[in-house]
Amino acid sequence: MKNCLCGSNKIITKFKYFKKPAQEKPFKINNDYxxxxxxxxxxxxxxxxxxxxxxKFYSKQYFELVYGSPTNLEKKFNFIxxxxxxxxxxxxxxxxxxxxxxxxKKSVLDIGSGSGVxxxxxxxxxxxxxxxxxxxxxSNFCKKKLNLKIxxxxxxxxxxxxxxxxxxxxxxxxxxxxxxxxxFKNNLKDTSYIYIEVPDVVAAHKGKNRQEFGLEHFHVxxxxxxxxxxxxxxxxxxxxxRIQDPSGKYTLFAFxxxx
Numbered sequence: 001m002k003n004c005l006c007g008s009n010k011i012i013t014k015f016k017y018f019k020k021p022a023q024e025k026p027f028k029i030n031n032d033y034x035x036x037x038x039x040x041x042x043x044x045x046x047x048x049x050x051x052x053x054x055x056k057f058y059s060k061q062y063f064e065l066v067y068g069s070p071t072n073l074e075k076k077f078n079f080i081x082x083x084x085x086x087x088x089x090x091x092x093x094x095x096x097x098x099x100x101x102x103x104x105k106k107s108v109l110d111i112g113s114g115s116g117v118x119x120x121x122x123x124x125x126x127x128x129x130x131x132x133x134x135x136x137x138x139s140n141f142c143k144k145k146l147n148l149k150i151x152x153x154x155x156x157x158x159x160x161x162x163x164x165x166x167x168x169x170x171x172x173x174x175x176x177x178x179x180x181x182x183x184f185k186n187n188l189k190d191t192s193y194i195y196i197e198v199p200d201v202v203a204a205h206k207g208k209n210r211q212e213f214g215l216e217h218f219h220v221x222x223x224x225x226x227x228x229x230x231x232x233x234x235x236x237x238x239x240x241x242r243i244q245d246p247s248g249k250y251t252l253f254a255f256x257x258x259x
Contacts, residue, residue, distance in 0.1 A: 002049070005178060005219070006228045008042035015208035017215075024214065025065040027057050037213055037220070039204075045225030046201050048218050058216055063137055073141055077115050089245045093168065093253075094121040097195060100239075100255055106163035109187060112170040113150060116142035123148065132158065161187055166195045169251075171229070172217045181233035185258055194235060196254045198226060200242055203250040212250055221252055230256045 015037040034051035113131030199212035
């Protein structure tokens with residue numbers, strides 16, 4: 001019997017996939033394509049089961065399929081960073097955080113900083129920024145082209161403390177997000193916060209082929225399950241809201257602090 005992160009075993013199968021959805025990147029999967037998404041009847045959280053190993057191919061193939069080369073990464077960055085506010089997920093995210101902090105300039109550690117668009121926006125707002133990114137193709141671009149500080153070693157070697165730690169569309173990629181999130185309490189000051197963005201289960205009403213239910217996602221959250229995860233990880237939820245990003249993604253965001 002499968003259990004949800006809330007602990008309930010009241011689970012139903014919501015979506016089944018026996019072939020690659022049309023819009024999905026053409027990852028080279030050696031096994032037969034088969035994966036499910038389950039729905040928890042207790043907290044409405046959705047979580048995935050894969051009948052192939054995602055990590056083996058996803059981390060190696062994603063960059064090539066999306067960008068192809070460091071040159072294309074730079075082109076993609078320039079396109080995204082020049083989007084107007086009405087069409088930019090990252091600019092709205094940065095504004096949301098500034099408003100929460102009442103426009104006070106602070107230090108932010110961004111986990112899974114990728115191409116650096118979010119940190120670039122925060123740096124423009126005069127925040128002290130640090131990113132964590134394991135993939136050297138992203139980190140080299142961020143350091144050389146954007147002059148951003150990026151930590152590339154293991155997470156445990158990050159000793160600095162910050163006013164804010166951000167997890168922007170990261171935790172859905174983690175099999176055990178509670179354990180992952182709890183690791184960062186030592187990187188926060190007493191009055192610090194975390195900011196989380198995750199895909200929202202309301203996307204399910206649009207069908208199983210939405211990007212929120214892509215094969216790289218192990219979790220799609222409800223408001224209840226996001227709050228449960230935050231509390232199980234040792235934090236206290238301050239605010240949770242539901243939005244639809246300019247890109248069309250259904251998103252939940254939350255601010256929390258250490259209990």
